[in-house]
Amino acid sequence: KAGVTQTPRYLIKTRGQQVTLSCSPISGHRSVSWYQQTPGQGLQFLFEYFSETQRNKGNFPGRFSGRQFSNSRSEMNVSTLELGDSALYLCASSPSGQEETQYFGPGTRLLVL
Amino acid sequence: KNQVEQSPQSLIILEGKNCTLQCNYTVSPFSNLRWYKQDTGRGPVSLTIMTFSENTKSNGRYTATLDADTKQSSLHITASQLSDSASYICVVSPLAGTASKLTFGTGTRLQVTL
Numbered sequence: 001k002a003g004v005t006q007t008p009r010y011l012i013k014t015r016g017q018q019v020t021l022s023c024s025p026i027s028g029h030r031s032v033s034w035y036q037q038t039p040g041q042g043l044q045f046l047f048e049y050f051s052e053t054q055r056n057k058g059n060f061p062g063r064f065s066g067r068q069f070s071n072s073r074s075e076m077n078v079s080t081l082e083l084g085d086s087a088l089y090l091c092a093s094s095p096s097g098q099e100e101t102q103y104f105g106p107g108t109r110l111l112v113l
Numbered sequence: 114k115n116q117v118e119q120s121p122q123s124l125i126i127l128e129g130k131n132c133t134l135q136c137n138y139t140v141s142p143f144s145n146l147r148w149y150k151q152d153t154g155r156g157p158v159s160l161t162i163m164t165f166s167e168n169t170k171s172n173g174r175y176t177a178t179l180d181a182d183t184k185q186s187s188l189h190i191t192a193s194q195l196s197d198s199a200s201y202i203c204v205v206s207p208l209a210g211t212a213s214k215l216t217f218g219t220g221t222r223l224q225v226t227l
Contacts, residue, residue, distance in 0.1 A: 004156070033212040042202070042219035043157075048212045056213035090156050092212070100144065100206040100215060104156030 001027055004093050004105035012111045018079040021108045025072050025093030032074040033102065034066060037088040046089075048099065049074055078110075086112045115140040117205050119218035126225055130193055134221045136186040136203030144209050148177050148188045149202040151220070157202055160188070193225045 005024045013019050025032050034046040045058035049068035066076040072093075078085055088109050092102035117138045126132050138146070145164045149157035161170040161177040163186070170177045174191045190197055203218040 031212070040219060043217040045213055045215070056211065058213070088154075092156075094212065098209070099212045100209055101162075102157075102159075102212060102215070104149075104158070106156050107154070109154065 004091055004103055006089075006091050006105040006108050008108060009106065010109045010111075012113065013081050014113050015081055015083060017081050018077060019081060019110060020075055020077045021089055021091075021110075023074045023076075023091030023093075023105060025074070025091075026103055028095070029093035029103070030072050030096050031094040031099045032068055032072065033092045033094070033099075034074070034076050035090045035092065036060070037090055037107070038086075043090065046076065050096075050099075081112045083112050086110060115205070115207065115214075115216045117203055117216045117218035119201075119203050119221050121221060122219075123222040124224070126193055126223070128193060128195055128225050128227055132190050132193060132223065134188045134190075134201050134203075134223070136188070136218055138184050138186070138203070138205045138216070140184075140205040140207050140216050142207050143181065143184075144206040146177075146179055146186050146206075147204045148175070148186075149204060151200045151202060153199070160201075190223075193223075195225050195227070198223060198225045 033048045035043040047066045048056040068074045088107045090107045091105045147162045148160045151157040163179045176189045200220040202220040
């Protein structure tokens with residue numbers, strides 16, 4: 001099976017812009033989670049989706065949003081970008097009922113200037 | 114508050130040497146503990162998973178141990194190779210079936226040199 005794919009792999013944006021990141025889960029996985037990873041902070045949980053419904057949301061401002069489509073693909077959006085949003089954004093998918101088992105994608109490296 | 118602490122933060126070893134990474138957690142209740150390897154610029158890849166009843170789990174040259182009483186885990190790497198250079202992340206799950214409760218350590222950055 002193909003692994004989790006994320007696009008784009010790299011992005012450079014300026015403050016105030018918005019960005020949309022995309023994630024395609026492993027075939028058959030209906031759960032998708034998003035994480036922000038910064039040096040020293042480790043992985044911070046953003047959202048968890050299952051069957052197009054957001055099941056959980058982490059402690060991030062409302063500028064961070066996401067959605068999941070009927071084919072389980074997911075997108076996350078960050079509006080009004082700030083310098084501190086520079087990070088590696090990781091998407092992970094899980095088999096149903098095993099959401100604590102995370103298969104990670106390669107990530108999208110976002111740099112905000 | 115659930116926490117996972119890893120030590121050391123970083124480590125440099127010579128190729129061929131062994132090393133041990135530590136993970137202490139205060140997560141409760143406890144379901145399982147995973148060690149992930151994350152190469153630079155890539156997503157984490159699972160190395161081992163251990164539940165409450167398991168003391169040791171091996172994956173090639175990687176051996177993880179778990180002491181559920183003291184809430185400590187270690188990852189031992191034998192005969193290190195240059196390709197072992199990566200960050201190693203300890204992740205504890207308090208509940209099965211949800212990603213939102215996973216507690217991640219900040220990782221140990223390992224560099225293997227000639």
